[in-house]
Amino acid sequence: MSKHLYKYLRTEVFPTPFCSGCGHGILMGAILRAIDELGYDMDGMLFVSGIGCGAWIPSPHFAADTLHVTHGRPVAFATGAKLFKPSLKVVVISGDGDIASIGGNHLIHAARRDIDLTIICANNGIYGMTGGQVAASTPLGMRTSTTPDGNRERPFDLCKLVEAAGGTYVSRYSVHQVKPLIRSIQRGLEHTGLSFIEVLSPCPTQFGRRNVSGTAFEMLQTLKEDCVSRQKAETMGSEELKYKIVTGEFVTS
Amino acid sequence: MRSLVAHIEINQAWCKGCQICVEICSRGVLGYATDVSDKGFRPIIVEKIEDCTGCIMCELMCPDLAITVEKVEK
Amino acid sequence: MGYRKIRGVTPPGQYFLQGDEACAEGAVAAGCRFFAGYPITPASEVMEHIVRRFKDCDGVFVQMEDEIGSIAAMIGASWAGAKPMTSTSGPGLSLMMENIGYAAMTETPLVIVDIQRAGPSTGQATRPGSGDMLQVKYGSHGDYEIIALSPWSVQEIYDMTIRAFNLAERFRVPVFVLSDEGVGHLRENVTVEQEVTVFERDKAPGQPPFHTDEPGGVPPMPCFGDGEKLLVTGSTHDPFGYRKTQVSEVHERLVSRLVGKIRNRADEIVDTDSYFLDDGPDVLLVAYGITARAALSAAKVLRDEGQKVGLLRLRTIWPFPERVVVESAQKCKEVVVPELNQGQICREIERLLDRDVISLPQTNGETMKPTKIIEFVRERAVTQP
Structure with missing residues (x-):
C-alpha cells in the first residue's frame, strides 16, 4: 500500500x-x-x-474513532452516534452474518429511516471466525461445517433487501473489481442518506477449501466467472442468471 | 534496456504469502524466493522489475497491504 | 469538570405529575439530550413526555426498532458526547441484557429506567411488580457492577433520575432507575428547584480512556469526533482500547477495576432512609419502591398498637447497602422483607445476616397493602415468644 496511506493505519x-x-x-x-x-x-x-472477521477491518486497523460492538448491532450503535452528532461521518463495516443475519432488523430499519450512514457489508458467504458455518448469504448447495451435504436454504439478496426497505444508494461489487469498488465506496460516502455497499470477499480458509479451492487467486477467478454486471444481466434470461451474481449500482437516488 | 517505470517494495513482515500478487500480474514481475521463510512459505520477491508497467494491480489486490508500488519520476 | 450547579430547564415551582413524567423531567434537568426507546407498558409515558420536553431543549429522540436497538443507539450516542436515557419494563430489559454488559465493559455512562411490571415473560403488563431486582445486577454474562436506585414517590423519581445521570457520568457505568408501575403511574406533587447539580465528564485528551493508576479508579472519557482516535471494544482491552483477548493479566486487571470502581466506592453511592430505628425496634421492616409506602404505613399503625417496629428503606439497591442493613438489623429480633417478588432482596439480606430473614412476598400484580404487613407482623408477634 502506498506509504502516503499509512497515515490512515495503526501500523503497529x-x-x-x-x-x-x-x-x-x-x-x-x-x-x-x-x-x-x-x-x-x-x-x-x-x-x-x-x-x-469483517468487523476487524476497521478495528483496530484504522487510525480513527472506532466502535467495535456486540454481534449484529453496529447499525443501531451507529444510528445513535450519528443522530446525536451529525457532523460525524459514520461508516459501518461488518460481515454478512453480523449485518444481514443477527442484525438484519437494524439494517432494514436504517434503510427505512434513510439515515445518513454508509454500511459496507463484507460478504464472504459464511461464518468465518467461528469455523465455517452456513450463513444467510451462503449460496445454495455450498458445503459448510453445518451443511456438509450442501446448503438447502436460499440466501438473501442483500441489495434487493436494502432497496426494498428504502436505502437510497445500493451497490454490489466483488473485491476483484477493486477499481469500481473504490469508486462505489466513494459514492456511498458522498451520498446523503443510507448507502449500502455489499462487497463479495472470498474466504479461502472456511468457504474456499470446502467448495471451490483453498487458494485465494483461484477463488478470485471463480468470483470473476460468477459475476455479471447489471447491464449485462439485463440481457440475460432467468435460467442463465440462476448461478450468477449481479454486480453494479442498483439504487443511486 | 528501457528505463524503469516503477519500484516495488514488499513489506515481508506484513505479507502472508497468498500469492494473489504473483498470479494477478500479467507481466510476471513478481515471483518466489528459493527458500521457505520462518512463516512457512516462499517469500514473494520482485523478479522482473524492468517489465513492470506501474499498473498497481498487485498493490490494490494485496490483502495484507504489504505491497507498495512507486512510480519512477521521469 | 465534575459536579457543578446549573439552571434547570423547567421553571422552578410545584408540578402535579405522573411518576413516568417526573422521571422524564428529571432527565431533562440533568442534561439528558438523547433518548432511544421502544414502546412498552408501563414505561411508555417516560418516552412520550421526553419527546414533548426535547422540543424545548433540542434533545434528540429516536424510536428504535426494538430494545436491543435502543440501548445500542444510547451507547453510540454516549460516546458521541450525549447523556443518554431509555425507559423500559421487564421484557424490554431482558432484550437489553447483552448490551448492558457491553456498556459495563466499555464503561459507557447511560441511564435505564425500568418501570417494573409483573413478570415473568409478558406477565401482567399493566400491573406492578419488583421482579427485576436481581436481573439488573446479574442479567448480563460475566462479572460487572452497575448502580440501581429505587424511588418510592413521584418527587423521588424526579430527584433520583437526576442523581442517576450524575452517578452514570461520575462512575462511567449503566445506572438503573429501578422503579415500578406503582410509582410510574402515581400522580403527586413535585417540587422543581431553580438549580440542579450535575456531573460533567472529564474528557482529559490523550489520557488512556480505559485505565487509571488510582486503584479501582474511574478513567476520564473522551468522545468521538475530538481527534482522539478512540478504540472502543467489548472485547478485553488494554488502557487505550486495543484488544488483548489472549492476555490473562489484562483481563484480570480490567474486570477487577470494573467491579472495584463501584464496590470500593459503595459508601459514596449507597443511600437509605430509616424510620423508627432509634429505639432499637423488635421488628425491622426492609422495603423499597412502592412497597416501602405500605411498610411505612404499617409501621405507624403497629407502633400505635405498642409494637416496636422500624423501617429501613433502600433508596439504592445496587451496590447493596450492606453496612447499613447489617447495622440496622443488629438489635432486632426479626427482619421482615415485604416485596413484590418471591423474595429476591430478602435473599440478598439473608446472605449478609447470620440469621433467618422473613420474606413477605407478593406476586399477584397488585401493590402490597399495609394491612398485609400489619397482619403478618401481628401474627408473628403472637406466635413468637
Whole structure:
C-alpha cells in the first residue's frame, strides 16, 4: 500500500489477523483509498463494526474513532452516534452474518429511516471466525461445517433487501473489481442518506477449501466467472442468471 | 534496456504469502524466493522489475497491504 | 469538570405529575439530550413526555426498532458526547441484557429506567411488580457492577433520575432507575428547584480512556469526533482500547477495576432512609419502591398498637447497602422483607445476616397493602415468644 496511506493505519497492529488471501484485506485497502481520494479527515469519521472477521477491518486497523460492538448491532450503535452528532461521518463495516443475519432488523430499519450512514457489508458467504458455518448469504448447495451435504436454504439478496426497505444508494461489487469498488465506496460516502455497499470477499480458509479451492487467486477467478454486471444481466434470461451474481449500482437516488 | 517505470517494495513482515500478487500480474514481475521463510512459505520477491508497467494491480489486490508500488519520476 | 450547579430547564415551582413524567423531567434537568426507546407498558409515558420536553431543549429522540436497538443507539450516542436515557419494563430489559454488559465493559455512562411490571415473560403488563431486582445486577454474562436506585414517590423519581445521570457520568457505568408501575403511574406533587447539580465528564485528551493508576479508579472519557482516535471494544482491552483477548493479566486487571470502581466506592453511592430505628425496634421492616409506602404505613399503625417496629428503606439497591442493613438489623429480633417478588432482596439480606430473614412476598400484580404487613407482623408477634 502506498506509504502516503499509512497515515490512515495503526501500523503497529500489523500484520492483520486475517487468514492468508482473505478478501477483507483487499476491501480494507479499497476503503482507505476511497477516503484518501475524497480528502476526508479521519478525525471526523467514526467506524462502527460488530463481531466477526469483517468487523476487524476497521478495528483496530484504522487510525480513527472506532466502535467495535456486540454481534449484529453496529447499525443501531451507529444510528445513535450519528443522530446525536451529525457532523460525524459514520461508516459501518461488518460481515454478512453480523449485518444481514443477527442484525438484519437494524439494517432494514436504517434503510427505512434513510439515515445518513454508509454500511459496507463484507460478504464472504459464511461464518468465518467461528469455523465455517452456513450463513444467510451462503449460496445454495455450498458445503459448510453445518451443511456438509450442501446448503438447502436460499440466501438473501442483500441489495434487493436494502432497496426494498428504502436505502437510497445500493451497490454490489466483488473485491476483484477493486477499481469500481473504490469508486462505489466513494459514492456511498458522498451520498446523503443510507448507502449500502455489499462487497463479495472470498474466504479461502472456511468457504474456499470446502467448495471451490483453498487458494485465494483461484477463488478470485471463480468470483470473476460468477459475476455479471447489471447491464449485462439485463440481457440475460432467468435460467442463465440462476448461478450468477449481479454486480453494479442498483439504487443511486 | 528501457528505463524503469516503477519500484516495488514488499513489506515481508506484513505479507502472508497468498500469492494473489504473483498470479494477478500479467507481466510476471513478481515471483518466489528459493527458500521457505520462518512463516512457512516462499517469500514473494520482485523478479522482473524492468517489465513492470506501474499498473498497481498487485498493490490494490494485496490483502495484507504489504505491497507498495512507486512510480519512477521521469 | 465534575459536579457543578446549573439552571434547570423547567421553571422552578410545584408540578402535579405522573411518576413516568417526573422521571422524564428529571432527565431533562440533568442534561439528558438523547433518548432511544421502544414502546412498552408501563414505561411508555417516560418516552412520550421526553419527546414533548426535547422540543424545548433540542434533545434528540429516536424510536428504535426494538430494545436491543435502543440501548445500542444510547451507547453510540454516549460516546458521541450525549447523556443518554431509555425507559423500559421487564421484557424490554431482558432484550437489553447483552448490551448492558457491553456498556459495563466499555464503561459507557447511560441511564435505564425500568418501570417494573409483573413478570415473568409478558406477565401482567399493566400491573406492578419488583421482579427485576436481581436481573439488573446479574442479567448480563460475566462479572460487572452497575448502580440501581429505587424511588418510592413521584418527587423521588424526579430527584433520583437526576442523581442517576450524575452517578452514570461520575462512575462511567449503566445506572438503573429501578422503579415500578406503582410509582410510574402515581400522580403527586413535585417540587422543581431553580438549580440542579450535575456531573460533567472529564474528557482529559490523550489520557488512556480505559485505565487509571488510582486503584479501582474511574478513567476520564473522551468522545468521538475530538481527534482522539478512540478504540472502543467489548472485547478485553488494554488502557487505550486495543484488544488483548489472549492476555490473562489484562483481563484480570480490567474486570477487577470494573467491579472495584463501584464496590470500593459503595459508601459514596449507597443511600437509605430509616424510620423508627432509634429505639432499637423488635421488628425491622426492609422495603423499597412502592412497597416501602405500605411498610411505612404499617409501621405507624403497629407502633400505635405498642409494637416496636422500624423501617429501613433502600433508596439504592445496587451496590447493596450492606453496612447499613447489617447495622440496622443488629438489635432486632426479626427482619421482615415485604416485596413484590418471591423474595429476591430478602435473599440478598439473608446472605449478609447470620440469621433467618422473613420474606413477605407478593406476586399477584397488585401493590402490597399495609394491612398485609400489619397482619403478618401481628401474627408473628403472637406466635413468637
